[in-house]
Amino acid sequence: MPFLIPRLMALGTACVFTFLAHAADGPIPGTQPLRLVIPYPAGGPADVMGRQIAERLGKRIHRSIIVEDKPGAAGELGSAYVAHAEPDGTTILLNSSSMSIDPVVKKHLGYNALRDFTPVTTMEISPLVVLVNPKLPAKNIAQLVAYAKAHPGKLNYGSSGLGSSLHMATAQFELAAGIRMEHIPYKGSSQSVIAAVADDIQVLFNPIPVALFYAKNGNKLRALAVTTAKRSPIWPDLPSVSESGxxxxxxxxxxxWHMFFVPAKTPTAVVDYLNANLVAILHEPDMVQWLRNQGMQALGDTPAEAKQRMTTDIAHWTEVVRMAGIKSE
Incomplete structure (x- = not known):
């Protein structure tokens, strides 16, 4: 998937940000490096964001930070690794909103998302963009819905896999709009984008960087709306789905969203320490702007607010799965 920011190169699967260690600087024991685990391949959005944060966090707390990519099973392997790590603050997970979807659509996860993790803070929240192939005679959401109703079963939509955030957002859209389209899952989001450009699928929900590349700049796809309640400041002339009428x-x-987690039973003092430093980083003006340039809104909430966000999302996606008849893997 194109990601419109410079990609920081990893040394193998890990990159170390080294700083002078001072054991008394915080409640995390020892002076060994902290590990920030990214459960996705190097060079992807989570990896690039994680390296931005790791460098700043290391400077703030005077600890070396190892960014370690542990891809596999759509994020499950790296997440399970952190779930079973020592709960002392030395191992941190950066994962996406798939943490609120996987418990709903996967029967045999290697962890329990609510029981095995303590959320630290939400890094950012961002919209998807509703994209269509330009051959489809729909210039806005109302026209897309009208076309789908007039041609039942004729529209295909793609996703990065069954139960992915792209799949679930589109399934929620179908339910709310009262339409039915055919879901075509791909092994990754880049393959679904290629399929949309080729007109193998007609509809695709995808993050803003992809939409900017293919719709605003390349004109290979047509952008209809963003999926958040309000318009995105990075693309203010693109309406939200809720404005469709x-x-x-x-x-x-x-x-x-993307959120930081530590293993459950991590001491509250450690969680609060990491939260305070991560929130401070997320509120730095240049960090806010960096995320905004990617179509993301920096957050930095409390551990309790982050946990409530995930809990609410799990309940929401459980209902979407039930109503849409999506089968668990």
Whole structure:
């Protein structure tokens, strides 16, 4: 997937940000490096964001930070690794809103998302963009819904896999709009984008960087709307789905997010220490702007707020899965 920022090169699967260690600087024991685990391949959005944060965090707390990519099973392997790590603050996970979807659509996870993790803070929240192939005669959401109703079963939509955030956001859209499209899952989001450009699928929900590349700059796809409740400041002339005038979509919101986690039973003092430093980083003006340039809104909430976000999302996606009849893997 194109990601419109410079990609920081990893040394193998890990990159070490080294700083002078001072054992008394915080409640995390020892002076050994901290590990920030990214459960996705190097060079992807989570990896690049994680390296931005790791460098700043290391400077703030005077500890070396190892950014370690542990891809596999759509994020499950790296997440399970952190779930079973020592709960002392030396191992941190950066994962996406898939943490609130996987428990709903996967029967045999190697962890329990609510029981085995303590959320530290939400890094960012961002919209997806509703994209269509330009051959489709739909210039806005209302026209897309009207076309889908007039041609039942004729529209295909793609995703990065069954139960992915792209799949779930589109399934939620179908339910709210009262339409039915055919889901075509791909092994990754880049393959679904290629399929949309080739007109193998007609509809695709995808993050803003992809939409900017293919729709705003390349004109290979047409952008109809963002999926957040409000417009994105990075693309202010693109309406939100909720502005379509369709009653069922008036409260539609399918935001995605990235969140920091530590293993459950990590001491509260450690969680609060990491939270305070990460929130400070996320509130730095240049960090806010860096995320904004990617179409993301920096957050930096409390551990309790982050946990409530995930808990609410799990309940929400459970209902979407039930109503849409999506089968668990």
């Amino acid at each position: 369709i009653p069922g979509l008036s409260h539609y919101d399918a935001s995605i």
